Each structure stands twice: as structure tokens, then as C-alpha cells.
Amino acid sequence: MEPTKNLEEIQYNRAKFWQIAFFAMNNTATNVIIMAMSLISYYATGIVGLGVVLVSNVLTAMRIFDGFTDPLIGFLIDKTNGKFGKFRPYMLGGNVLMAFIMYLVFHYTHLLPQSLKLPVFIVLYAIYILGYTAQTACTKSGQVCLTNDPKQRPLFGLIDGVLTTLLMxxxxxxxxxxxxxxxxxxxxxxxxxxxxxxxxxxxxxTLLAVIGIWKKDRKEFFGIGDKGVKTKFKDYWPIIKENRAIQMLVIAASTDKIGMNVSGNATVVLIIFALIVGNYGVSGQISAMTILPAILFIFFGTGIARKIGLKRTLVNFTWGSIFLKIPLILLFVFGVPTRIMQGFNLETVVFIICYILGYATMQVTNST
Structure with missing residues (x-):
């Protein structure tokens, strides 16, 4: 812990920049798997032979199941304090579990007898969710372990936002x-x-993220979690039930995550560009155009957040992202989407401006 120059000031637990940058890659690591798994519906319907509606229902049910695994994994992390720390086992173990299950799903599900394909697919996907939850639960909670300096905390969002933009x-x-x-x-x-x-x-x-938190994943940096306060799993329910601020945070974070996942889902991108626009290859060109504006918006949004706070920044940029989607909807309904990227025309101009700016503002909400 680095002491401040003025003893009257609060002494913060600070991290080095490279530690913050490396640990931010934990979220990027899970996003890599998520991007690959976003094509699971194509595999399940086109290769395995399961029904489209059936697969959609299973994937929806698994997202609901994910909500139940969050408090369970969080409780286990809270109780963990072993030789390898509190977070590193869940980061590495969760990633290995996700990777192993994803490999099994894509390589062997289609080889099973028809009667076993669906039940095995459901079981494997449920185990995948457990691994995903184990690693992602460390992303936010591990930040407190790494640094509690309010001047350093925005760096997580900044670096994570840039990495997520580059990845997507x-x-x-x-x-x-x-x-x-x-x-x-x-x-x-x-x-x-x-x-x-x-x-x-x-x-x-994931290995880089583990290295980033390695020296801080110790009991003296865990905060109040290991200072003699004994908690049981049932103790979490009154907090969720009676704390309005936490309820709003859960709703805001979950809906923002859903919106992020839907907009970046490979199926959605395919529908927009292959079916509506009529040229799937164009999506690569548009994605390349989004990189620089998104990174600039993330830097801009981080600066705004330091002045007006994370809450107002999240709300303002969320509204901005919503408004920028409206012209796209009108374009798809009343315009001629197949003219997009077919020379200089109104459809191309409206789509490029609104799509890129909408994507950039969405990255700000994700990083805050």
C-alpha cells in the first residue's frame, strides 16, 4: 500500500498501470468466448439438426439460469481465501471450464445419437454458464482488491472499453x-x-489478467470480506430485497449487458447485413469504421464521467445510443436498405453516421 504524502489524507491501495491494464483483459477473455459462442445457434440448427425455435428457447432459458448462478458464484468467491488467493482460481478455472465445454459442444454434439443431442446440449451449456459466471464475477469484485483509489478506478472502464471495441x-x-x-x-x-x-x-x-492481479490477490487487500464477519447465503436476500440502489444497479447493468450482447451478436449482425442490407461482406468494412470513433468516444466519456459522475454519464450516453437507433429503424422500414454502401446516397450516409455513432455511444455505457 502506497502512503500518501499528507498523513491526514486517506491512504489508498493503489495499483500500477500495467496491473490495471492486464487485469482488464479478464473481461476481454470472456468476451472472446462469448463471441465464438454467439454462433452456437448456427451449429445447433445447421450441423446438429435441432429446431430453430427449440434452440432459441434453450438459449433463453440458459440466460435466465445465468442470473441464478451469479449470487451462488459470488458467495463462493466471498468464502474463498486459499493458497492461490480469492480470484485467481475462479478466473483460470472458469476460463478452462468454458473453453473445454465449448470444445466439446462444437466437436462432439453432432456425433451423438439423435435422442441424446438435445439433453447433452442443455447439460453442457449449463456447465458452460457456470464457467462463464466464475470468471466474469471476478471482473468487478477483483477491481476493489487491485485498487480502491477513485482516481484509478476509471482506468478499468477506459482500458476495458478500448479492448472490447477492438475485439468486437x-x-x-x-x-x-x-x-x-x-x-x-x-x-x-x-x-x-x-x-x-x-x-x-x-x-x-486470462493468463495476463492473472498476472495483473497476482500480487494483490491476498487477504490484506480483500477489504472487509475477511475480518471476522460471518455471512450465510440467505443473508444476501434481504440486501437485494430492501436496497433500492442495488436493485436499480442490477436492472441497469443487466439490461445494458443484454443490449450489448444483442447488438454485437453474430446472428444479429448477419441478419442486418446479409438479409436486410443484402451484402454480408459489408459488415467487415463498417466494423473497421467503428474502431476509431468508438475509442475516441470512450476517452471522451471517461473524461465526462470524472466530472459529472458515472451515473449521469451512463444515463446520458444510453439515451444518446437509443436516439441514434431510431433513424436506423426508420431507414429499414421506409428506406431502401439494399442501397447501403452502394455508392454515395442518403441510405449510406444515414446508416454509416447513425450506426457508427450509436455503436460508439454504446461502448461508453459499457465502459462506465
């Missing part, structure tokens, strides 16, 4: 401009290459 844009370039042209369609070979690439990249990012 990179994936939306990698898939339509490299993988799909290489294999011609969403084939089993495409899924195999995608899965192995995602596993390798995600594991490397």
Missing part, C-alpha cells in the same frame, strides 16, 4: 471477410477453426 470490431471483420469466404458457409470446419482460435486467445488473455 475485429471479430466482425474476421468472420465475414476471412472465415466465411474461406469455408464458403457456416460449416463444421469453420466452427472448428473459430473455436480453437477463441480458446487460444482467451486463455492467453
Amino acid at each position: 470490431a475485429g471479430f466482425n471483420i474476421y468472420l465475414p471477410t476471412y472465415l466465411v469466404p474461406k469455408y464458403g458457409n457456416f460449416t463444421l470446419e469453420l466452427f472448428n477453426e473459430l473455436v480453437l482460435t477463441a480458446i487460444g486467445l482467451s486463455f492467453c488473455l
